[in-house]
Amino acid sequence: MNKNYYAILMAGGVGSRFWPVSTTEFPKQFHDMLGTGETLIQKTFARLSQIIPKENILILTHEDYNAIVLEQLPMVKQEQIILEPVMRNTAPCILYASLKIKKQNPDAVMVVAPSDHWIEDEVQFCSNLQYAFDFCERDENLMTLGILPTFANTGYGYIEFDKLDSRPIKKVKQFREKPDYATARKFIQSRNFLWNAGIFVWSANSVLKAFEEFQPVMFDHFMKGYDVLNTPNEEAFVKENYALAQNISVDYAILEKAQNVYVLPATFDWNDLGTWGSLYDKLPKDEQENAVVNASVYLENATNNIIRTEGKKLVVVDGLTDYIIVDKDDVLLIYPKNKEQDIKKIVSKLNN
Numbered sequence: 001m002n003k004n005y006y007a008i009l010m011a012g013g014v015g016s017r018f019w020p021v022s023t024t025e026f027p028k029q030f031h032d033m034l035g036t037g038e039t040l041i042q043k044t045f046a047r048l049s050q051i052i053p054k055e056n057i058l059i060l061t062h063e064d065y066n067a068i069v070l071e072q073l074p075m076v077k078q079e080q081i082i083l084e085p086v087m088r089n090t091a092p093c094i095l096y097a098s099l100k101i102k103k104q105n106p107d108a109v110m111v112v113a114p115s116d117h118w119i120e121d122e123v124q125f126c127s128n129l130q131y132a133f134d135f136c137e138r139d140e141n142l143m144t145l146g147i148l149p150t151f152a153n154t155g156y157g158y159i160e161f162d163k164l165d166s167r168p169i170k171k172v173k174q175f176r177e178k179p180d181y182a183t184a185r186k187f188i189q190s191r192n193f194l195w196n197a198g199i200f201v202w203s204a205n206s207v208l209k210a211f212e213e214f215q216p217v218m219f220d221h222f223m224k225g226y227d228v229l230n231t232p233n234e235e236a237f238v239k240e241n242y243a244l245a246q247n248i249s250v251d252y253a254i255l256e257k258a259q260n261v262y263v264l265p266a267t268f269d270w271n272d273l274g275t276w277g278s279l280y281d282k283l284p285k286d287e288q289e290n291a292v293v294n295a296s297v298y299l300e301n302a303t304n305n306i307i308r309t310e311g312k313k314l315v316v317v318d319g320l321t322d323y324i325i326v327d328k329d330d331v332l333l334i335y336p337k338n339k340e341q342d343i344k345k346i347v348s349k350l351n352n
Helices: 038-049 061-071 089-104 122-138 181-190 204-216 216-223 236-245 250-255 278-280 336-349
Strands: 005-010 057-062 079-082 109-114 140-148 158-161 169-175 191-202 263-264 291-293 296-300 304-307 314-318 321-330 331-336
Touching: 005 038, 038 057, 038 061, 038 109, 038 122, 057 061, 057 089, 061 079, 061 140, 061 191, 079 089, 079 109, 089 204, 089 236, 089 250, 109 122, 109 204, 122 140, 122 191, 122 263, 140 158, 140 204, 140 250, 158 181, 158 296, 169 250, 181 191, 181 296, 204 216, 204 250, 216 236, 278 304, 278 321, 278 336, 304 331, 314 321, 321 336, 331 336
Parallel strands: 005 057, 005 109, 057 079, 140 263, 291 304, 296 314, 304 321
Antiparallel strands: 109 191, 140 191, 158 169, 158 191, 169 263, 321 331
């Protein structure tokens, strides 16, 4: 294991599109969403630890989830868990974690990886990550792993690269926002667009240099506490200052501004498990293309549904196609799959 390799495992999201299973109190990364016997964060940690020393994997999460992380990842020490007192998008937390890593090891190269992705071909993942680490150790570059699109998805951001670039690692032309369907189809047909998976690789030096150049206010704000990072006084500094940081994504903050951004088209399979529909795609199906998790079912004229219960509850369905049916505690969700992006809005309304 290379002692200079680090990971920032992002585990602070709420995953509201997976409501009612994923809740603010217990988000999706802490659930065994596919019935494999391991939660998503456990799978991600195990995958990263194949190439990165376990003690160099930092878990970035909200302070409310500290106990859950320690329970699900008993090999992790408290000092490896970076706790956000408030949620402030990805730029502040990545800057904060990168400063901690830089202070610990000035020669560090790191991967920023979400905790809720599903990657089956872990050999290819590790191969791609090694390739990216090597690239970022040689030069001060910012890298992302892009996913080859399989359909015109409107739920992902896209990365455009130079069509004429024949190298394995390609220069990024621009990041594109989540498109409408017609635009997404054009992206696919152009063959020089990749899905933005939010997996980033860079050295501590290169990412901090980018923050200093493009986000000087945020950089100076966190640098005020540099001397207390990795000490007992760090917690007090973070509680007092973290909420004052700008709420902005790392894409907006530095990647869309920097000129030294590159992308490696990934050779591993990938699913972000962001919605019930994406989970449906990964689950085994019956003859009528229904995906069932935990439930016992009696189905008539029912096709292309996903059905999930907590226990072995009997679910009887007749005449439904392309529906999400989820039973959790005192909530029963019956919702069209083609409107799954609206579940987040419903959760927001119910909470207000």
